[in-house]
Amino acid sequence: MPNAAHIKTALPGPKAQAMIARDAEVISPSYPRDYPFVMSHGRGTEVWDVDGNRFLDFAAGIAVCSTGHAHPRVVAAVKAAADQFLHISSDYWHEEMVGLGERLAKVAPMGGPAMSFLCQSGTEAVEGALKLARYVTGRQRFIGFLGGFHGRTMGSLSFTSSKYTQQIGYAPTMPGVTHVPYPNPYRPLFAGADQGKAVLDYIRMLFERSVPASEVAAILVEPIQGEGGYIVPPDGFLAGLRALCDQHGILLIFDEVQSGTGRTGKMFACEHWGVAPDIMTLAKGLGSGLPIGAIVAKKSLMSQWKRGAHGNTYGGNPIACAAANATIDLVSSVFADNAAQVGTHFMSRLHELAADHPCIGEVRGKGLMIGMELVEDDAARTPARTLCDAVITRAFHNGLLLLSCGTSTVRFMPPLNVSVAQIDEAVALLRLSLDQALAGG
Ligand code: PMP
Numbered sequence: 001m002p003n004a005a006h007i008k009t010a011l012p013g014p015k016a017q018a019m020i021a022r023d024a025e026v027i028s029p030s031y032p033r034d035y036p037f038v039m040s041h042g043r044g045t046e047v048w049d050v051d052g053n054r055f056l057d058f059a060a061g062i063a064v065c066s067t068g069h070a071h072p073r074v075v076a077a078v079k080a081a082a083d084q085f086l087h088i089s090s091d092y093w094h095e096e097m098v099g100l101g102e103r104l105a106k107v108a109p110m111g112g113p114a115m116s117f118l119c120q121s122g123t124e125a126v127e128g129a130l131k132l133a134r135y136v137t138g139r140q141r142f143i144g145f146l147g148g149f150h151g152r153t154m155g156s157l158s159f160t161s162s163k164y165t166q167q168i169g170y171a172p173t174m175p176g177v178t179h180v181p182y183p184n185p186y187r188p189l190f191a192g193a194d195q196g197k198a199v200l201d202y203i204r205m206l207f208e209r210s211v212p213a214s215e216v217a218a219i220l221v222e223p224i225q226g227e228g229g230y231i232v233p234p235d236g237f238l239a240g241l242r243a244l245c246d247q248h249g250i251l252l253i254f255d256e257v258q259s260g261t262g263r264t265g266k267m268f269a270c271e272h273w274g275v276a277p278d279i280m281t282l283a284k285g286l287g288s289g290l291p292i293g294a295i296v297a298k299k300s301l302m303s304q305w306k307r308g309a310h311g312n313t314y315g316g317n318p319i320a321c322a323a324a325n326a327t328i329d330l331v332s333s334v335f336a337d338n339a340a341q342v343g344t345h346f347m348s349r350l351h352e353l354a355a356d357h358p359c360i361g362e363v364r365g366k367g368l369m370i371g372m373e374l375v376e377d378d379a380a381r382t383p384a385r386t387l388c389d390a391v392i393t394r395a396f397h398n399g400l401l402l403l404s405c406g407t408s409t410v411r412f413m414p415p416l417n418v419s420v421a422q423i424d425e426a427v428a429l430l431r432l433s434l435d436q437a438l439a440g441g
């Protein structure tokens with residue numbers, strides 16, 4: 001049994017409480033905060049709160065701190081860039097920006113030349129990808145997926161459907177977006193064993209009945225659904241989407257904001273199935289915490305964007321690009337492989353936990369993008385929402401930072417350089433938290 005000796009105070013401690021009270025007066029209450037963690041500092045997979053309590057961070061700033069907290073090479077790259085200049089705007093050229101474009105072109109999964117547009121966040125990358133798709137195809141409609149998450153600005157929000165609450169109060173969003181189901185083998189919507197094929201047939205039916213394929217600019221999809229529940233599509237699904245797009249001249253956009261930059265044990269999740277997108281969106285883990293996003297597209301597409309067709313002020317910010325360059329170097333050389341290896345160990349430890357906990361309906365994922373779906377009844381698979389929230393709260397009090405996704409899925413997205421020993425420590429804390437939550441504690 002692990003001990004929670006690194007938690008020194010009842011949480012939130014006195015300093016944390018004071019900070020939360022100040023925040024409540026001046027910061028928007030719209031942030032979906034689940035428990036009162038007030039950060040002081042972090043190193044690798046460990047973080048400390050302002051009262052001196054230590055936690056293992058298996059949320060990593062929502063899959064952002066890919067190289068862990070304050071990785072020395074990332075910090076050194078940021079400091080060196082900051083010493084030169086903090087900003088110059090994307091009207092000019094500089095080494096960190098060009099270097100990032102070159103690195104992205106090298107690792108891009110397009111199977112040919114690629115170009116990048118740089119921005120600050122996931123949602124901005126998605127907005128730009130949608131604009132690029134309309135611009136080069138001259139078409140206006142889009143297909144998105146139920147359960148998808150692509151951001152909270154008006155264009156990306158039109159696709160976001162992981163929780164209906166994200167939509168309340170904002171209609172009408174962008175017209176022309178049709179949602180179709182995402183294939184979920186654990187919760188099949190369609191008859192038959194192959195949910196991927198069923199969804200592809202459903203899209204074909206849409207094309208015949210209500211959405212002319214010739215008017216569809218792009219299909220926007222997460223290669224592994226993130227906020228919607230860490231759902232891994234069945235083999236053949238992405239390849240089927242690719243074939244459908246090719247047949248109708250539709251562009252395929254992979255949103256790899258959460259699944260990209262090594263998270264799944266390969267540089268990009270789509271590489272697990274060998275399927276190349278036309279356009280890809282990146283953010284989160286790309287900058288190890290510095291705000292940066294990117295649209296990476298086939299050069300044949302992005303080179304069509306005429307001067308002034310799309311732009312921004314901060315794109316290519318030298319500090320953010322320096323962090324991204326250091327991150328890509330670390331992830332592509334070592335950390336993606338570590339995510340694959342450590343992820344396999346983590347997955348087998350979670351399967352052990354599932355073996356003596358019937359409330360764990362499914363453990364799924366790739367690399368270090370792993371979801372553990374909790375159910376009230378193993379046979380009926382009724383989502384155990386209350387239990388999921390209780391496990392996450394218990395885990396916090398035991399010194400483990402977690403987040404949820406989907407309806408009742410605990411998700412694990414630690415830094416990609418997490419060690420086997422830290423995985424084992426986290427699994428012990430998780431087991432304790434699960435048992436406490438089941439006992440009503
Ligand atoms: N796409 C995906 C797949 C995401 O997971 C997210 C964020 N959770 C976004 C886009 C939006 O990113 P951001 O919060 O940086 O706007």
